[in-house]
Amino acid sequence: MNFGSWPxxxxxxxxxxxxxxxxxxxxxxxxxxxxxxxxxxxxxxxxIPVLGVLLFLLIGNPKLPRARRRKQDQINAYIADxxxxxxxxxxxxxxxxxxxxxxxxxxxxxxxxLSGDNDAHLISxxxxxxxxxxxxxxxxxxxxxxxxxxxxxxxxxxxxxxxMEEAAAxxxxxxxxxxxxxxxxxPKYRETVKRLDAMGADWHLxxxxxxxxxxxxRPDLRNHRKLVVVDGRVGFLGSQNITDSSYNLPKNIRKGLxxxxxxxxxxxxxxxxxxxxxxxxxxxxTDRVPExxxxxVEFGEGDLDCQIVPSGPGFEAENxxxxxxxxxxxxxxxxxxxxxxxxxxxxxxxxxxxAVDRGVQVELFVSEQGDQAIVYHAQxxxxxxxxxxxxxxxxxxxxxxxxxxxxxxxxxxxxxGSSNMDMRSFGLNMEVSMLVRGEEFVDEMRMVEDExxxxxxxxxxxxxxxxxLRSTVLDNLARLTSALQ
Numbered sequence: 001m002n003f004g005s006w007p008x009x010x011x012x013x014x015x016x017x018x019x020x021x022x023x024x025x026x027x028x029x030x031x032x033x034x035x036x037x038x039x040x041x042x043x044x045x046x047x048i049p050v051l052g053v054l055l056f057l058l059i060g061n062p063k064l065p066r067a068r069r070r071k072q073d074q075i076n077a078y079i080a081d082x083x084x085x086x087x088x089x090x091x092x093x094x095x096x097x098x099x100x101x102x103x104x105x106x107x108x109x110x111x112x113x114l115s116g117d118n119d120a121h122l123i124s125x126x127x128x129x130x131x132x133x134x135x136x137x138x139x140x141x142x143x144x145x146x147x148x149x150x151x152x153x154x155x156x157x158x159x160x161x162x163x164m165e166e167a168a169a170x171x172x173x174x175x176x177x178x179x180x181x182x183x184x185x186x187p188k189y190r191e192t193v194k195r196l197d198a199m200g201a202d203w204h205l206x207x208x209x210x211x212x213x214x215x216x217x218r219p220d221l222r223n224h225r226k227l228v229v230v231d232g233r234v235g236f237l238g239s240q241n242i243t244d245s246s247y248n249l250p251k252n253i254r255k256g257l258x259x260x261x262x263x264x265x266x267x268x269x270x271x272x273x274x275x276x277x278x279x280x281x282x283x284x285x286t287d288r289v290p291e292x293x294x295x296x297v298e299f300g301e302g303d304l305d306c307q308i309v310p311s312g313p314g315f316e317a318e319n320x321x322x323x324x325x326x327x328x329x330x331x332x333x334x335x336x337x338x339x340x341x342x343x344x345x346x347x348x349x350x351x352x353x354x355a356v357d358r359g360v361q362v363e364l365f366v367s368e369q370g371d372q373a374i375v376y377h378a379q380x381x382x383x384x385x386x387x388x389x390x391x392x393x394x395x396x397x398x399x400x401x402x403x404x405x406x407x408x409x410x411x412x413x414x415x416x417g418s419s420n421m422d423m424r425s426f427g428l429n430m431e432v433s434m435l436v437r438g439e440e441f442v443d444e445m446r447m448v449e450d451e452x453x454x455x456x457x458x459x460x461x462x463x464x465x466x467x468x469l470r471s472t473v474l475d476n477l478a479r480l481t482s483a484l485q
Contacts, residue, residue, distance in 0.1 A: 018049065021045070021049060021053060022045070022046060025042060025045045025046075025053075026042065040480060040481075063218075063313050068284060068314060069314055071283065071284050071314075072110070072280070072284070072314035072315065075276075075279075075280040075283065075284075076110040087297065088113055088114070088115035088116065088269045088297065089115050089116030089117030089118065089268065089269045089297075089299060090116045090117060090303075091114065091116040091305050092116065092303060092304075092305050092437060092438065095305075095437065096330065096412070096413075098326070098330040099330075099413070099437065102323070102326045102327070102330070102435075103307055103435070105322060105323075105326065106307055106309050106319065106323060106435065107307075109315060109316075109317050109319045109322065110310065110315050110319065111273075111307055111308060111309045111310065111319065112272075112273035112276055112307065112308055113273075113307070114305055114306070114307040114435075115268065115269035115270050115272075115273065115297075115305070115306055115307070116268075116269070116303065116304075116305050117268050117269065117299045117300055117302070117303055118266060118267070118268030118269060118270045118300045118302055118303075118304045118305070118306045119266065119267050119268055119300035119301050119302030119304065120264050120265070120266045120270075120302065120304055120306065120434075120436060120438075120441055121264065121265050121444065122262060122263070122264050122416075122444045122445070122448060123238075123262070123263045123264070123265060124261075124262050124448050124451070126156075126240065126245045126258075126259070126260070126261060127156060129236075129238075129240055129261065129263040130156060130157060130159065130160050130240075130242070131159055131160075132236070132263075132265060133160060133163075133228050133236050133263075134159045134160045134162070134163035135163070136228065136230045136234050136236070136265075137160070137163040137164060137166075137167055137228070137230055138163045138166060138167065139230065139231075139234075140167045140170075140172045140230045140231055141172065141231055142172065142173075142231045142232075142292070143172060143173045143174075143175065143230075143231060143290070143292060144164065144167050144172060144173070144174045144175070144228070144229075144230055145175050145227075145228065145229040145230075145275060145278045145279075145282075146164070146174070146175070146176045146177070146227075146228050146242075147176075147177040147178075147206075147223075147225055147226070147227050147228075147277075147278050147281060148177075148178055148179075148225075148226050148227075148241055148242045149178075149179045149182050149222065149223065149224045149225065149226060149241055149418070150178070150179070150182050150183060150186070150241035150242065150243050150247070151176065151178040151183060151192060151241070151242045151243070152183070152186070152187065152188040152189075152192050152241075152242065152243040152244070152247075152248060153188055153191050153192040153195045154188055154243065154244045154248055155244065156243070156244040156245065157242050157243060157244070160242060161195055161199075164176075164199060164201065165195075165198075165199040168199040168200050168201060169199075173202065173290070174199065174200070174201040174202065175201070175202045175203075175278075175282060175290065176196060176201050176202065176203035176204070177203070177204055177205075177206050177223070177278070177281055177282060177285065178203070178204075178205060178206065179205070179206050179207065179222055179223045179224070180205040180206060180207050180208040180209065181207070181209075181219070181220070181222060182222060183205070184205070186248075186249075187247075187248040187249065188243075188248055204282070204285045204286055205285070206223035206281060206285055206430075207221050207222065207223050207430075218313075218428075220428065221313055221428055221429075221430075222428065222429045222430070223281065223312075223429070223430040224418050224419075224425065224429040224430060224431050225237075225277065225281070225310075225418050225430055225431060225432045226238060226239065226240060226241060226263075226418050226432075227274055227277065227278060227432060229271060229274055229275045229278055232271055232272055232275055232292070232293075232294070232296060232298065233267060233271060233298050234265065234266070234267050234271060235265075235266045235267070235270070235271040235274045235275070236263055236264065236265055236266070237263070237264060237266070237274060237416070237417055237418070237432060237434060238261065238262050238263035238264050238404075238405075238416060238417065238418070239261045239262055239263070239403050239404050239405045239416075239417070239418060240259075240261035240262070240263050240403070241261075245258040245259045245260075246258055246259075247259065252371070255399060256399040257369070257371065257398075257399050257400070257401055258399065258400055258401070259400070259401045259403045260396065260400050260401065260402050260403055260404065261403045261404055262338075262404040262405075262406060262416065262448060264416050264434065266300075266306065266434070267298070267300040267301070268298065268299055268300030268302065268304075268306070269297045269298070269299065269300075270306035270307070270308060270434070271298065272294060272296070272297050272298075273306075273307070273308035274308050274432070274434075275294060276294065276308075277308060277310050277432050279294065280310070281430070284314075302438070302440075303438070304436055304437065304438035304440070304441055305436070305437040305438065306434055306435065306436050306437075307434070307435040308432060308433075308434055309323055309415075309417075309432070309433045309434070309435055310430070310431070310432050311419065311426075311430070311431045311432075311433070312428075312429060312430030312431055313427065313428060313430070314430065318426045318427060320419045320425065320426060320431055320433055321345070321347070321348065321426040323415065323433065323435065324348065324351075324407060324415070324421065325347055325348065325351050327407060327409050327413065327415065328348075328351040328352060328355055328409070329351055329354075329355075330409065330413075331355055331360050331409040331410055332358075332360065332410055333360060333361065333409075333410045333411070334360060334361040334362070334363075334409070334410060335352070335355055335360055335361070335362045335363070335407070335408070335409050336363050336365070336406075336407070336408045336409075336445075336446075336449050337352070337362070337363070337364045337365065337406075337407050337421065338364075338365040338402065338404045338405065338406045338407075338449070338452065339364070339365075339366065339405055339420050339421040339422075340366065340367055340401060340402055340403050340404070340405070340420060341372070341375050341379060341420040341421070341422040341424070341425070342364060342366055342379050342382070342420070342421050342422065343375060343378045343379050343382070343421070343422035343423060343424075343479075344382065344421060344422075345423055345426070348421065349382065349385070352364075352386070352389075352391060353385070353386070353389040353391070356389050356390040356391060357389075361392075362390070362391045362392070363391070363392045363393075363394065363449075363453075364386065364391055364392070364393050364394070365394045365396060365402060365404075365449070365452050365453070365456065366379065366393065366394070366395060366396065366402065367395070367396050367398075367400070367401050367402045368395040368396060368397055368398050368456075368457075369398035369399065369400075369401065370401075371401050373478075374478045374481055375422065375424075375478075376478075377474050377475045377477075377478035377479075378422075378475070378478040378479045378481065379422075380471075380475045380478075381475035381476050381478065381479035382479075383459065383464055384461075384464055387459065387460070387461040387464055388461060392458060393458065393459040394452065394453055394456035394457070394458055394459070395456055395457050395458070395459050396452060396455065396456045397455060397456065397457070402452065404448075404452075405417060405418060405419055405420055405421075405433075406445060406448075407421075408442055408445045408446070408449070411439055411442055412437055412438070412439055412442060413435070413436065413437050413442070414435075414436045414441060414442050414445050415433050415434065415435050415436070416433065416434055416436070416445075417431060417432050417433030417434055418431045418432055418433070419431035419432075419433050
């Protein structure tokens with residue numbers, strides 16, 4: 001900047017303001033923030049002061065507004081009080097010594113209790129999952145609860161929407177939640193809300209940014225959950241959105257991209273826990289609670305132990321990250337991670353590499369092709385360290401995006417849900433995961449993992465070492481941006 005033509009008082013004023021901003025940044029930015037994130041924000045503010053300060057004011061706070069966090073605290077207390085008087089089934093005997101403390105940690109952070117006598121089955125085919133949810137909705141007698149990050153009425157989801165329409169026509173309340181930013185300006189939005197209105201659905205946008213209505217929070221916060229609950233009897237959760245496998249985006253259609261997902265159908269007491277997550281989000285958006293009996297618990301035909309683990313900026317801790325870390329350190333034999341966006345923080349990177357040092361077999365399934373450039377390149381920046389640590393990386397072939405989010409350890413325990421293993425899912429997205437203990441469920445997960453492995457190619461350190469310099473530079477620049485939380 002050329003100060004030669006400035007009067008002395010203007011130069012002095014500029015220097016005072018500049019120093020003041022830097023000092024305030026040093027005081028404010030690091031507070032209750034990861035050191036890497038704080039350093040990234042300080043560098044942005046120091047090197048590009050105006051833009052850096054504006055960005056920090058816009059997206060620097062990773063938490064929901066205080067009033068919304070108070071609602072979450074009320075919900076957590078209500079769930080805990082309600083669950084304390086319920087019989088949630090018989091738990092499987094002889095859990096690993098580390099398992100009960102892990103469950104206790106989840107509950108202390110806001111998760112419903114562990115329940116027994118549950119049944120859970122995976123659905124790995126995209127259209128089959130949509131149709132299975134539609135079939136369950138057609139059997140609704142009391143209510144249908146639907147919550148998805150993306151919800152679009154199109155050719156692939158028409159059966160799902162017709163099932164909603166049929167339920168509503170029978171007088172069954174159909175309550176629907178969909179994320180604001182993920183839907184508001186995307187394809188099919190007008191057709192979707194028109195169809196929801198026509199059927200009489202009670203639908204609401206989640207985390208809307210509507211300043212004139214007093215609804216303001218960090219604009220890039222997302223409700224990334226994906227779930228269906230029918231009558232409190234049957235539920236679904238996982239990674240799949242209600243949309244065509246191309247997401248109806250022109251760029252995806254041009255490239256021939258299609259998403260590969262995994263959903264799980266559940267019944268038993270755990271459905272009540274999943275319903276509690278929906279009801280908490282419904283209350284957060286509407287200030288209302290539907291008049292339904294949430295104390296009624298139905299038992300499934302299986303004997304799986306299951307715990308629903310919600311996470312997101314409404315909670316004080318990063319619930320999903322702590323769950324993943326606990327499982328990674330507990331593993332004795334093998335760890336299988338499926339995550340489309342694997343951008344670990346220091347703790348997670350240390351956990352997976354330390355597992356290899358303990359003699360644990362670790363495999364990571366990712367997509368060969370990415371759909372989000374910055375996240376894709378940030379993820380690639382970790383491949384060298386992972387490969388050198390001894391982790392096997394499987395690349396699911398293009399033009400498919402492997403969107404499944406799961407973790408299995410040894411032969412007894414698995415996690416499936418909406419949460420990626422990246423800093424956005426840990427700190428900025430509202431997610432829901434399910435912890436499952438039971439060999440039969442892990443066996444189903446192993447079959448899906450085997451299928452993914454058979455379709456994928458293994459990335460080797462020899463291949464990685466041939467990456468051009470421009471790719472390495474781009475990957476590392478993207479990695480720096482991932483710390484701006």
